[in-house]
Amino acid sequence: MNNLKELDTLLIRQLSAKLTQRVKKATVLLVDDDSITRELIAHQLSHCFEVDQAYSGLEAIEYCNVYKPDIVLLDVEMPGIDGLEVCRKIRTSLSTHAVPVVFITAHTGIEAENACWDAGGSDFVTKPINTQTLIRRLQSHLSSKFSNEMLEDLAFRDGLTGVYNKRYFNEVMPSLLSFSQRSNTEMALIMIDVDNFKHYNDRYGHLAGDRCLQEVSKVVTHCLKRPTDIVARFGGEEFVCIMPNTNKMSALAMCQHILTGVEHMANGPDKTLKEKVTVSIGLALNHQFDQYPAGEELLNTADANLYQAKSMGKNRVVL
Numbered sequence: 180m181n182n183l184k185e186l187d188t189l190l191i192r193q194l195s196a197k198l199t200q201r202v203k204k205a206t207v208l209l210v211d212d213d214s215i216t217r218e219l220i221a222h223q224l225s226h227c228f229e230v231d232q233a234y235s236g237l238e239a240i241e242y243c244n245v246y247k248p249d250i251v252l253l254d255v256e257m258p259g260i261d262g263l264e265v266c267r268k269i270r271t272s273l274s275t276h277a278v279p280v281v282f283i284t285a286h287t288g289i290e291a292e293n294a295c296w297d298a299g300g301s302d303f304v305t306k307p308i309n310t311q312t313l314i315r316r317l318q319s320h321l322s323s324k325f326s327n328e329m330l331e332d333l334a335f336r337d338g339l340t341g342v343y344n345k346r347y348f349n350e351v352m353p354s355l356l357s358f359s360q361r362s363n364t365e366m367a368l369i370m371i372d373v374d375n376f377k378h379y380n381d382r383y384g385h386l387a388g389d390r391c392l393q394e395v396s397k398v399v400t401h402c403l404k405r406p407t408d409i410v411a412r413f414g415g416e417e418f419v420c421i422m423p424n425t426n427k428m429s430a431l432a433m434c435q436h437i438l439t440g441v442e443h444m445a446n447g448p449d450k451t452l453k454e455k456v457t458v459s460i461g462l463a464l465n466h467q468f469d470q471y472p473a474g475e476e477l478l479n480t481a482d483a484n485l486y487q488a489k490s491m492g493k494n495r496v497v498l
């Protein structure tokens with residue numbers, strides 16, 4: 180019992196050290212049209228974070244779309260697009276909606292404060308700024324953001340390969356299916372299974388087998404580049420991928436990419452594989468059914484096609 184408690188304490192200490200490190204390396208985007216104020220705040224914050232600067236609302240939006248900062252420190256009053264509008268834009272963009280926004284405002288009073296909350300702000304500081312308070316607030320928002328991300332990773336990522344896990348797949352599959360049904364778009368689902376993996380494990384050991392799975396998942400993730408594509412480890416040496424907005428030709432091309440990529444892994448510069456590895460792929464498309472299929476039907480079809488691919492000699496895709 181005591182040992183378990185000690186282990187818990189150790190784990191919590193490790194996690195909190197990791198969190199502190201992440202907060203130290205966090206990027207703050209500081210947005211203010213007044214260059215003197217901006218430089219002054221940037222200088223004070225630079226002891227604790229990486230600080231990038233934007234001088235207008237438009238520049239801030241462009242920066243966020245490309246670089247995705249960890250947190251935004253945003254002046255409310257700016258000519259052109261003001262801070263409130265920038266914040267609304269950050270909140271409605273898929274890639275930045277979870278980025279905390281802390282407002283800097285010269286105005287106090289219920290109306291000014293409520294405007295910040297209504298725009299989606301996470302917090303605000305009033306001028307003149309107390310640097311200590313500002314730093315502590317940023318650290319606190321960053322800590323909760325990073326802990327949430329760490330928890331999400333623990334819940335939804337596969338520990339060995341870093342791709343999503345089956346739980347995540349099961350969570351998102353119904354929404355993706357109903358989205359493709361509503362928008363009448365094609366969607367592809369593939370099941371990938373490493374060929375003769377038992378032999379690889381038996382011959383080179385379980386650790387080498389683990390390494391092989393990591394390499395396969397890298398190849399698959401590399402091939403499926405769209406932000407909407409999802410790669411998950413389904414269990415053992417099996418992966419499942421969902422590709423929204425993908426028709427038969429593109430899906431087949433993707434599968435071919437994966438087959439070639441995996442085949443070439445053993446020739447890679449770092450030679451992490453002991454011998455050539457191949458995979459078999461079962462493909463299923465939602466448009467191949469008379470009626471929109473349920474997730475289970477798509478999965479079963481992909482699985483049956485995977486079985487076919489194996490029985491036809493492996494290292495191939497079957498639709």
Ligand SMILES: Nc1nc2c(ncn2[C@@H]2O[C@H](COP(=O)(O)OP(=O)(O)OP(=O)(O)O)[C@@H](O)[C@H]2O)c(=O)[nH]1
Nearest residue numbers: 372373374375376377378380385388389415416489
């Ligand atoms: N190293 C490692 N091996 C795993 C893991 N999960 C499952 N395995 C192994 O994967 C192997 C799968 O073997 P089989 O199901 O017989 O499949 P196979 O040898 O690939 O045969 P085919 O699928 O017909 O090509 C078993 O030996 C499992 O122990 C893992 O996380 N790491």
